[in-house]
Amino acid sequence: MAQETPLDPAVAARLKRDANGLIPAIAQQYDSGEVLMLGWMDDEALRRTLTTGRATYWSRSRREYWVKGDTSGHVQWVKSVALDCDADTVLVKVDQVGAACHTGARTCFDEDRLPLGG
Numbered sequence: 001m002a003q004e005t006p007l008d009p010a011v012a013a014r015l016k017r018d019a020n021g022l023i024p025a026i027a028q029q030y031d032s033g034e035v036l037m038l039g040w041m042d043d044e045a046l047r048r049t050l051t052t053g054r055a056t057y058w059s060r061s062r063r064e065y066w067v068k069g070d071t072s073g074h075v076q077w078v079k080s081v082a083l084d085c086d087a088d089t090v091l092v093k094v095d096q097v098g099a100a101c102h103t104g105a106r107t108c109f110d111e112d113r114l115p116l117g118g
Contacts, residue, residue: 007047015043016088022058023090025049027068027100030079030093036100037108039068041090046081053078055092074098 006012017023021043027036039057041049045065048056055068055076069075076094083090101108 005047005051007043007050011046011083012043014083014087015046016086017042020060022060023088025055025057025090025092027055027076027092027094027096029096031095034107035109036076036094036096036106046090049078049092050081055094068100069097072098074100076100 015023022040023042023046025039025041025045027039028034029036039055040060041056042058045056045058048054048065048067052067055078057066057068058064059066075097076092077097078092078094080093081090082093096106099106101111103111105111
């Protein structure tokens with residue numbers, strides 16, 4: 001069996017990870033700009049996302065990798081990936097099939113809007 005290629009060392013050297021080796025990954029609909037969800041990635045999840053074209057995250061609760069849509073059918077087809085200016089967050093622009101949120105909502109950010117004002 002062939003050994004997997006690690007994340008590009010030049011990319012890995014730039015990442016600013018938290019104490020658990022993770023970076024936040026914001027998923028955004030590529031054509032509308034709709035913010036869909038926040039997940040977490042380590043180097044391996046980012047490598048898989050970049051090489052497979054499917055958004056792959058690290059589940060902090062299950063302590064395992066999960067490819068968005070493998071169980072739900074709500075696939076995220078990756079269109080582009082970018083680091084923010086501090087290299088501590090990744091933006092994954094995707095073509096979302098179905099709901100992005102585990103609750104069944106299109107986006108994780110529609111349901112609980114907080115009031116503004118003083």
